[in-house]
Structures are given as structure tokens and as C-alpha cells.
Amino acid sequence: MGRIRFLDVRALHLRHRAGLHEALDRVLESGNFIQGAQLEAFEREFAAYCGAGHCVGVGSGLDALHLTLRAWGIGPGDEVIVPSNTYIATWLAVTHAGATPVPVEPRLDTYNMDPERVGAAITPRTRAIIAVHLYGQPADMDPINAIARERGIKVMEDAAQAHGAAYKGRRAGSLGDAAGFSFYPSKNLGALGDGGAVVTNDAALAGRLRSLRNYGSAIKDRNEHIGFNSRLDELQAAFLRIGLASLEEDNARRSALAARMLSGMADSGLVVPVVPEWAQPAWHRFVVRHPARDDVMRRLAAAGVETMVHYPIPPHLQPAYAQTPLAHACLPVSERIHREVFSLPLYPSMDEAGVDRILAALRA
Numbered sequence: 257m258g259r260i261r262f263l264d265v266r267a268l269h270l271r272h273r274a275g276l277h278e279a280l281d282r283v284l285e286s287g288n289f290i291q292g293a294q295l296e297a298f299e300r301e302f303a304a305y306c307g308a309g310h311c312v313g314v315g316s317g318l319d320a321l322h323l324t325l326r327a328w329g330i331g332p333g334d335e336v337i338v339p340s341n342t343y344i345a346t347w348l349a350v351t352h353a354g355a356t357p358v359p360v361e362p363r364l365d366t367y368n369m370d371p372e373r374v375g376a377a378i379t380p381r382t383r384a385i386i387a388v389h390l391y392g393q394p395a396d397m398d399p400i401n402a403i404a405r406e407r408g409i410k411v412m413e414d415a416a417q418a419h420g421a422a423y424k425g426r427r428a429g430s431l432g433d434a435a436g437f438s439f440y441p442s443k444n445l446g447a448l449g450d451g452g453a454v455v456t457n458d459a460a461l462a463g464r465l466r467s468l469r470n471y472g473s474a475i476k477d478r479n480e481h482i483g484f485n486s487r488l489d490e491l492q493a494a495f496l497r498i499g500l501a502s503l504e505e506d507n508a509r510r511s512a513l514a515a516r517m518l519s520g521m522a523d524s525g526l527v528v529p530v531v532p533e534w535a536q537p538a539w540h541r542f543v544v545r546h547p548a549r550d551d552v553m554r555r556l557a558a559a560g561v562e563t564m565v566h567y568p569i570p571p572h573l574q575p576a577y578a579q580t581p582l583a584h585a586c587l588p589v590s591e592r593i594h595r596e597v598f599s600l601p602l603y604p605s606m607d608e609a610g611v612d613r614i615l616a617a618l619r620a
């Protein structure tokens with residue numbers, strides 16, 4: 257019996273080999289490599305998929321978040337509320353805009369931002385909240401949107417792990433004022449390289465982002481803003497259209513595998529993912545928790561099951577923030593999560609036998 261790989265990105269993309277080759281040919285034949293028909297088509301298709309009016313392709317998920325904060329005019333002196341428990345890119349977007357990340361602790365059951373703690377973190381300087389749908393589990397958006405509306409601040413979804421996840425029947429990307437997506441190759445919708453997008457119903461914001469991603473220029477030879485070069489190129493857009501066509505099927509497969517995993521884990525001794533009744537997760541990661549995490553991971557590895565930790569070090573304890581007051585933040589919930597969680601393999605090209613082997617290894 258072979259090992260159960262944590263994730264096989266090669267196999268994930270090789271499933272679409274023929275389609276990807278045709279997409280490459282289409283772009284090559286068109287002679288148009290930046291901001292052409294493929295990008296336009298992908299933006300239209302992905303906005304429709306998310307149930308939103310606009311999609312603006314950019315260079316990465318980090319840029320999607322960063323450029324949106326810029327487009328909102330958020331900068332030095334401003335505060336942006338972020339989850340304490342997230343991938344560091346959420347925080348970096350705020351820092352790159354020149355603003356200050358203000359971490360809010362998650363709920364221990366869902367690992368997502370605790371809406372009840374958001375109010376206390378708001379100050380007169382707060383301009384936005386970034387809610388992350390961590391591991392593909394939608395954040396509890398209604399109370400977060402309600403607080404934001406009351407205080408007149410923006411809400412951005414960090415949907416980098418949540419393509420196709422839904423909250424109360426509405427898809428990620430349509431749940432706040434704007435959403436940032438990543439198309440890093442291992443995400444639920446991944447390119448063959450870097451890519452990202454902002455999805456929004458705000459036409460003015462979309463227009464500003466189209467300019468910001470392209471040197472601050474919406475009309476050729478006219479530069480309105482101090483812009484960036486952060487575009488989603490034609491090749492990646494064409495590849496993403498192939499992946500988007502099977503995203504629903506992939507996510508359904510992830511859900512079926514997750515259900516099988518959950519039903520077999522009742523007596524495993526692990527804290528398993530909690531799915532609120534309003535959540536339809538995208539199952540980007542299947543994350544469990546145990547106080548003796550490292551020991552459990554070692555034993556699973558010996559039984560041939562690869563696991564990973566998402567994430568071993570919280571953003572506030574990273575060297576990147578060591579010289580800032582954030583390094584001294586008191587965030588015990590996030591620190592405990594980072595000490596205790598680990599991720600089991602779960603991806604569309606895995607089969608039921610794979611799940612059963614993981615379950616058998618857990619029981620042993």
C-alpha cells in the first residue's frame with residue numbers, strides 16, 4: 257500500500273491536460289497575452305459563479321486584498337480588523353496599504369472570526385473588517401456585516417480558500433462589500449501559477465481596481481492613480497476557465513469525502529470540524545485538533561498518511577511583525593489553535609478507499 261499524499265497538485269491539474277493544452281493554443285493563436293478576451297470571459301464567468309456583478313483579475317490573492325484596501329482609500333493612520341487566526345497574507349495586505357492590522361480572536365469551534373468580539377475592537381480609526389473563510393468554512397457574515405453597517409465601515413471577505421463555499425445559500429464573493437480570491441495552484445480553483453481576483457457588486461470599486469492593477473491607467477496613456485502592475489494574464493485566465501468548469505463537481509467530491517471522514521471519526525479522540533447549519537463549506541482543508549498534535553501526526557506518518565499544519569505559527573508571532581506592537585498582542589485562542597490543529601488529506605482526486613485508510617490509521 258502506497259502512502260496517502262497530503263496533496264498531489266500535479267495530479268490535480270493533469271486531470272485537465274487536454275483542456276489546458278487547448279487553452280494554451282487558443283492564447284498562442286490569439287497573439288494577445290495581457291488583458292484580452294480570456295480575462296474578460298473569465299471575469300464574467302467567475303462573477304456569475306459567485307453571484308456578484310463584477311470580477312477584476314489581479315496578480316495574486318494578496319494583491320486582491322491589498323489593492324481593494326487601496327481602492328477604498330485605506331492607508332496610514334487607519335485600522336483594519338483581521339482574524340488573529342489566518343494565513344499571514346491577510347495581515348500583509350493591511351500592512352502593505354500602510355494601515356494597522358487589528359487582530360480579533362476566532363471561535364474555538366469554527367476557527368473563524370468571533371463576531372461577538374468584533375465590536376470591542378472597533379475604534380474611530382477602524383475603516384474595514386476582513387473576514388476570512390478559513391479552510392473553506394464560511395465566516396458568520398450576518399453579524400459582521402451588521403456591525404460594519406452600523407459603524408459605517410467596509411467588509412471584505414478573504415475568500416482565498418473558499419471558492420464555491422456558501423453562507424445561508426449565498427456564495428463566497430457576494431457576502432460583503434468585496435471579496436479577495438487567490439488562484440494559487442493548490443487552492444480549490446487554482447491556476448498554473450499565480451493569480452487572484454476581486455469580486456464585488458460595487459461598479460465604482462471594480463473600475464478603480466481595473467485602473468490600479470494596470471499602472472493606474474484605465475484609458476491608454478492616461479494614468480489617474482499611482483498604480484501597480486498586478487494583472488491576471490491571458491494564459492492563467494484561460495486555464496482558470498477550464499478549472500472553473502469543474503469546480504462544482506470538485507467541491508461536491510470534497511463534500512462527499514468530508515462527510516465520509518466525519519462519519520467515521522466519532523470515536524477518534526480528535527476534535528473534528530464543526531459545520532454550522534448555515535454553512536456549506538468548500539472543504540479546502542479538513543482540519544482537526546488534538547492536544548498531542550505532533551505525536552498524532554508522527555504516528556499517522558508511520559502508518560503512511562501525510563498530514564500538514566495550517567498554520568504552525570500565528571501572524572503576530574512571525575519575525576515579520578517582531579518589531580511592531582502586534583508581537584505583544586494577547587491572542588491565546590489563536591495560539592492554542594496553532595499548537596493543536598493539523599490537516600488530513602482531502603482533495604477531489606482522492607477516493608473513498610483513501611478516506612477509509614486514513615480512518616483505519618486514526619483508529620490504530
Ligand SMILES: *Cc1c(COP(=O)(O)O)cnc(C)c1O
Binds near residue numbers: 317388437450452
Ligand atoms: C492563499 C491565501 C492568500 C494569498 O493568496 P496568494 O495568491 O498566494 O497571494 C490570502 N489569504 C488566505 C487565507 C490564503 O489562504
